[in-house]
Amino acid sequence: MKILLAGDTHEANEGATGFDLFQDRSVIAMTVNGSARDLAHVLSPGDSVIGITIQSPAGLEILRHSTAHVMAQAVQELFPDSKLGIGPYITDGFYFDFDVAEPFIPEDIRRIEKRMKELVGKSQRFRRVEVTEAEAIELMKNEPYKLELIGLKSEDVAEGSVEVSPDGLSVYENVNPDGSVAWMDLCRGPHLPNTRQVGKNFSLLRSAAAYWRGNENNKQLQRIYGTAWDSREALDDFTEKLEQAAKRDHRKLGTELDLFSFPDEIGSGLAVFHPKGGIIRKVMEDYSRDRHEAAGYEFVYSPHITKSNLFEQSGHLGWYSEGMFPPMKLDSEIDESGVVKKQGADYYLKPMNCPFHILIFKSRSRSYRELPLRMFEFGSVYRYEKSGVLHGLTRVRGMTQDDAHLFVSPEQLQEELTKVLQFVLDLLRDYGLNDFYLELSTKEDGNPKFVGSDEVWKSASDTLEAVAVASGLELVPDPGGAAFYGPKISVQARDAIGRTWQMSTIQLDFNLPERFDLEYVGSDGDKHQPIMIHRALFGSIERFFGVLTEHYAGHFPPWLAPVQVVGVPVADEFGGYLEDFAKELKLEGVRVFVDHSDARMQKKIRDHTLDRVPFLILAGSRDEEAKTVSFRYRDGSQVNDVSLSEAKRMILEAINTKVQV
RNA sequence: GCCGACCUGGCGCAAUUGGUAGCGCACCACUCUUGUAAAGUGGGGGUUACGGGUUCGAGUCCCGUGGUCGGCUCCA
Numbered sequence: 001m002k003i004l005l006a007g008d009t010h011e012a013n014e015g016a017t018g019f020d021l022f023q024d025r026s027v028i029a030m031t032v033n034g035s036a037r038d039l040a041h042v043l044s045p046g047d048s049v050i051g052i053t054i055q056s057p058a059g060l061e062i063l064r065h066s067t068a069h070v071m072a073q074a075v076q077e078l079f080p081d082s083k084l085g086i087g088p089y090i091t092d093g094f095y096f097d098f099d100v101a102e103p104f105i106p107e108d109i110r111r112i113e114k115r116m117k118e119l120v121g122k123s124q125r126f127r128r129v130e131v132t133e134a135e136a137i138e139l140m141k142n143e144p145y146k147l148e149l150i151g152l153k154s155e156d157v158a159e160g161s162v163e164v165s166p167d168g169l170s171v172y173e174n175v176n177p178d179g180s181v182a183w184m185d186l187c188r189g190p191h192l193p194n195t196r197q198v199g200k201n202f203s204l205l206r207s208a209a210a211y212w213r214g215n216e217n218n219k220q221l222q223r224i225y226g227t228a229w230d231s232r233e234a235l236d237d238f239t240e241k242l243e244q245a246a247k248r249d250h251r252k253l254g255t256e257l258d259l260f261s262f263p264d265e266i267g268s269g270l271a272v273f274h275p276k277g278g279i280i281r282k283v284m285e286d287y288s289r290d291r292h293e294a295a296g297y298e299f300v301y302s303p304h305i306t307k308s309n310l311f312e313q314s315g316h317l318g319w320y321s322e323g324m325f326p327p328m329k330l331d332s333e334i335d336e337s338g339v340v341k342k343q344g345a346d347y348y349l350k351p352m353n354c355p356f357h358i359l360i361f362k363s364r365s366r367s368y369r370e371l372p373l374r375m376f377e378f379g380s381v382y383r384y385e386k387s388g389v390l391h392g393l394t395r396v397r398g399m400t401q402d403d404a405h406l407f408v409s410p411e412q413l414q415e416e417l418t419k420v421l422q423f424v425l426d427l428l429r430d431y432g433l434n435d436f437y438l439e440l441s442t443k444e445d446g447n448p449k450f451v452g453s454d455e456v457w458k459s460a461s462d463t464l465e466a467v468a469v470a471s472g473l474e475l476v477p478d479p480g481g482a483a484f485y486g487p488k489i490s491v492q493a494r495d496a497i498g499r500t501w502q503m504s505t506i507q508l509d510f511n512l513p514e515r516f517d518l519e520y521v522g523s524d525g526d527k528h529q530p531i532m533i534h535r536a537l538f539g540s541i542e543r544f545f546g547v548l549t550e551h552y553a554g555h556f557p558p559w560l561a562p563v564q565v566v567g568v569p570v571a572d573e574f575g576g577y578l579e580d581f582a583k584e585l586k587l588e589g590v591r592v593f594v595d596h597s598d599a600r601m602q603k604k605i606r607d608h609t610l611d612r613v614p615f616l617i618l619a620g621s622r623d624e625e626a627k628t629v630s631f632r633y634r635d636g637s638q639v640n641d642v643s644l645s646e647a648k649r650m651i652l653e654a655i656n657t658k659v660q661v
Numbered sequence: 662g663c664c665g666a667c668c669u670g671g672c673g674c675a676a677u678u679g680g681u682a683g684c685g686c687a688c689c690a691c692u693c694u695u696g697u698a699a700a701g702u703g704g705g706g707g708u709u710a711c712g713g714g715u716u717c718g719a720g721u722c723c724c725g726u727g728g729u730c731g732g733c734u735c736c737a
Contacts (some may be wrong), residue, residue: 103664103665103666104665105665105666106666205731206731206732207665207731207732208664208665208731208732208733209663209664209665209732209733210664210732210733210734211663211664211733211734214733214734215734216662216663216733216734216735217734220663220664220733221664221733222664222665223732223733225731225732251729251730255671255672256672258671262728262729264710264727264728264729267728268727268728268729322735323735323736381737383736383737385735385736386662386663386734386735386736387662387728388662388663388664388732388733388734388735389662389733389734389735389736390729391730394737395736395737396737399737401737490737502736502737503737504737505737536737538737539737540737542737543737544737568697569695570694570695570696570697571694571695571696572694572695573694573695574695598692598693598694599694599699599700600693600694600699600700601694601695601696601697602696602697602698602699602700603698603699603700604697604698605697605698606697606698606699607698607699608698609697609698610698616697618696618697619696620695620696621695621696622695622696623696630696630697632697632698636697636698638697640696640697
């Protein structure tokens, strides 16, 4: 029979499988007419076949999925009463969920990993068996979660399910060399031909609880995460990457570099910034203010608490109350005769700034001539986040947003959005992030959570999309991810080691202008409703601070570095010479000091390097005579015999141009 | 919020099976000081997160509270 092999016509025997086609041992599966199949799949005339190698992205997914099966087999051998949840591949690895009587302890994980290595050595074949629903139910009769998946049918199972496919049900058996079936699982496949190919380049990483089918009302299963690779080197690289990421952890660096802390006395998720973190934050904020001013924003201020009425009108108490701190209750005072002397009231800490800015807009009548009206505030908000989700500076209960609300006429919307997006991206680049993609979050049809007419949503989403596309950046759709009041673009930034962080969001809002009955007088003399754009650039200053700390691994560029220059005299007697130079820099606003401590020079260099000071300026007798200094940078490189004027110029230029050194 | 693990000077860690809480860094003092990542000596600092309990005796065992970490759910 004729088939198409990697695009070329190929003559194959009737009943040929992938094993007959591919001699290359690194081919572990194949796509047949676009669908991934086992090598054991029997081909039909006219099939179009492409091999999948183990090191390709699709091959690694199969490897990881097969590794998950081996893990599940090991778990069920060691814990015979355990029941299987789902076990998919994920980025860089896999997980498998189990219902077990007792949560796994680290020792269990080690035993499971050891057993997996033994199973790999047993050279079991992965055998696909296509089954009817009745057969599947019979085979999985002791696996209640699998039975639930069978009952659900594929369309109800989450996207990307590895258990069931639309084509029908199948199980995979792990078959011993003697033909006996060692283990089986309901699975869509495909798999490696043999457990041997799982190899030893895997590692179990951690265990944790996870809700069955991701629903917090369901039972929690025990999930084991692992990673698997096609070579020792790839596994080592991955491990190394994890270690690098751990070294960049802003929580660790925050303590080491004395930037911020979370005193237990204050409460969870509430940070204090120490002087060194404070100066970084101040520089970030100052620069942001300057740029906002230049871009036509106006500065407003609002209080941290408000009576409940405001959040009733805005809808927050209806939609968002779970995320808010409980109210401060002021009781009403009633005199003896039952007359209310003072009305009681509930005050809330604000979780968002928008209602306040709206009240500023409403404080007097507005003309179309004032639009776009751009209000900006570093607004501190408080959100009662669940205790389990708090995470360093990236997920806190008290934060300051660099928040702006733009009131525009419908005609101005597209142009203003374009400007805002450009502004956001420009500013992020100045802070050193320059690898972005955009996400367009839109409404989900039929979901009642989204307010407003389909027509308005469509026009808003289309406008956002046009603006996003025009930016030239990659655009990822996120259907159903919109806020209840309107669609949004979010800017995702990749950091120095390739992790992505959600940064800025730009949201369109038709709901609040309606709720607050906002209006302006148009050129026609009639009243019109403005559209609101919500926009936070850093997301929150705290989160952005955390992201920048990790992005730079604490090596902040000179303009952000808490201490920009430290003078290190070769011996005490040159301290004065450096002090004079430092004074000159100080006059230019440089954060500089000379280390006159009685430590030796080498020790000072070590200490300030560990402190990530961008410029160490050394001077000894040679320098004093020649009126020079020498530079030592954080990477250990040095530039010697630099004249004082040139040194000053180099330092100021690096600071002013916001470059990294 | 849920599941699990963890909590010992500022930081990182020790402390035999329950038996006098130690070390390194940092800090303070003194001595020393000439070229690019750690000079030497001495000193101060802890109610072992907090509150109960068991015990002759608790950092260690038990219970509760708080916090942290890893996930789940949720989100800037």
